[in-house]
Amino acid sequence: MASNSDKLSKLRSAVDGLNEISANEKSGFINLVSRYLSGEAEHIEWSKIQTPTDEVVVPYDTLAPPPEDIGETKKLLDKLVVLKLNGGLGTTMGCTGPKSVIEVRDGFTFLDLIVKQIEFLNSKYGCSVPLLLMNSFNTHEDTAKIVEKYSNSNIEIHTFNQSQYPRLVADEFIPLSCKGQQGKDGWYPPGHGDVFSSLMNSGKLDAMLSKGKEFIFVANSDNLGSIVDLKILNHLINKKNEYCMEVTPKTLADVKGGTLISYEGRVQLLEIAQVADEHVNEFKSIEKFKIFNTNNLWVNLKAIKRLVEADALKMEIIPNPKEVNGIKILQLETAAGAAIRFFNHAIGINVPRSRFLPVKTSSDLLLVQSDLYTLADGSVIRNKDRANPANPSIDLGPEFKKVGDFLKRFKSIPSIVQLENLKVAGDVCFGSNIVLKGNVNINAKPGTKLEIPDGAMLGNKTINGPEDI
Template identity: 55%
Template sequence: MIQPYEKIKARGLPDNISSVLNKLVVVKLNGGLGTSMGCKGPKSLIGVRNENTFLDLTVQQIEHLNKTYNTDVPLVLMNSFNTDEDTKKILQKYSHCRVKIYTFNQSRYPRINKESLLPVAKDVSYSGENTEAWYPPGHGDIYASFYNSGLLDTLIGEGKEYIFVSNIDNLGATVDLYILNHLMNPPNGKPCEFVMEVTNKTRADVKGGTLTQYEGKLRLVEIAQVPKAHVDEFKSVSKFKIFNTNNLWISLAAVKRLQEQNAIDMEIIVNPKTLDGGLNVIQLETAVGAAIKSFENSLGINVPRSRFLPVKTTSDLLLVMSNLYSLNAGSLTMSEKREFPTVPLVKLGSSFTKVQDYLRRFESIPDMLELDHLTVSGDVTFGKNVSLKGTVIIIANHGDRIDIPPGAVLENKIVSGNLRILDH
């Protein structure tokens, strides 16, 4: 039920790449705000590489496909009430691109007061004091919202058969022609309605959801569903070797069928939150991958790590902005000059959490081709053309400041204390 990517790739590409691509729709989950990185507005509008935002890179990738194969692969954005208005404003800039862009909104649910178990919202309006009373209910809402928007029927009417769904902040989630071929030309003739791309866990991914087999069906198990007593077991890299990248390939006809039968069954994740005023609330959410058990003939494909390149923090941002990756037609690929295929482990401290602070602390992005591990804590700034190799740990204690001078080469170094070098 979980196939190695090499086996899928060995089947080669279809003779008719264009006609296969013309049956595909790319869907990006675009409901999130950039608040965790100190930004206002949709996360997809944060600049990640050479002034390009997540959305720019996505549009470039699909436009490149459409031009290369003379196809018409559309982009669909699932917005939330938080991101819809800002996203729609920015979409005008792509009007001359060779990509049709559609949007639909996911639902808006009322937050629940943890004590009274009643909705926090006083009425259905979304304004003023009421804005904190609502939330988008997780990406599992895609099935109902897509169907209710009418866009699902429109796309089926245009001959589209599969959607490729992924998080807009996963820069590794590009259209893979081998997986698409496997779906369009199933080896045993039995169409596969749902593919989940999984990849091997590293220490950085111990919280990722995993696939299990239960009663002959694949199921997604998320950490939020695991009883406290079993959390360490769930995080074990030896017991659960893979995790869900949230790159999913789903049959449009199957979504329509299951939606009309009301047969999509997803476990509900209870997400406790505390609002600014100190009120404890509950959000009930679902995950898009949890529906895997409702689809026929579903499959996990164990893909290379390069298909999972999420940017959740400024530590991730440093990796994708650096010379570890080269950018080509909107896609990031690991530089051939790096000797190991693994990504360095980067941990930037709280002084770097917000994008604007992070940018201020790097005069230019360091050379990281030979880096294995970087930890930075406290008030640290980097001059131009710094080179980091091996394991580098830089710790400025409270009240201290460390300025790494321009042109410095740090290899397997621990730097701590107070270091303000005024001339090189």
């Protein structure tokens, strides 16, 4: 059996012959694989895990208010860059192209809303917050065309690509492209932990530093809650924190999300993949680990440059096994949140749940298109008439999975301000002006179509057929 050093040298010579990627990408990939083979994964000793104090995970309501003076606010914002992670495709929701161009509300896409938010800031304060989009090779071409429509906007928009790494054939440890696998199937983007080196390699990091920018706010493009927060920015600049992860209280829906811990004197992200089987239930407990990572991150640009140049960002490697055309492959990835332990004075801030509003499924789309939210200056604002601080739990069946099918099944989006739980199974269609309250369960019998009529008011009901409406 080949030794690890034999595997690595065979892989290195195979990768050298790949013309599709840059020298930086080749060395980054080999570096990642050699770390993986050396088994340097950091072992977490469960007994050493400590709950972070309020100094480490700062409660949001203890932050000082930002300056009221418009000139002072402009100075703050002129130090900021916004970066949205835009590498994902909308395939899970049945769309082709970048996920960020799915329409989420009032005809606006994720990207439209992001642009509107920053346009509003730049207009209100006379500042120049640029928008960076980190694409993958999957989304790059489409995004380049889409951003042309914002050419008259008051925002500088920059796009750059994250790394493109070859997928590995698991049993032979060679690039999949060496097996005659042409096209995009042979490649993968190595997770958002790649954002720091890609910022540097693309030249965008130095370009932003040369304009006097100090902080970058990084967030997923599908998180509608991740808007610029002046209180957080003001706090980080005043306290000289190099890195901040926004965390929020965990609910039963978030039990697999990474959490912040204090470990050997540093703040660290603990992911479920690092947890030994015997401790997984404890990790998922919302009593012991009360917060989870929203992936809204604020990072000092000079600190990124220092750490990337020193090759010091050795985030935990996440092995992601997959199968492509019957071949077992391996993708090695990293997460941006795991970089927290390498930065000085790194903190978490325990933010309100409203800053975490991801749209991953059509069930999430129903929430954000409903009367539970309104739109103002590109931001989705929660309806004050909703008494329960938690959002309703919505579970739409596979018939609603694709955005196109979802839209066909609603004449208009029902009122859900007083809804707690909705579960829909089978071939169900909704008329217009429907009101849902409390707990509603709708099950169409196999082979039958169930239509909820216009104007229906359903409160605490189980519906299996028209007779139950």
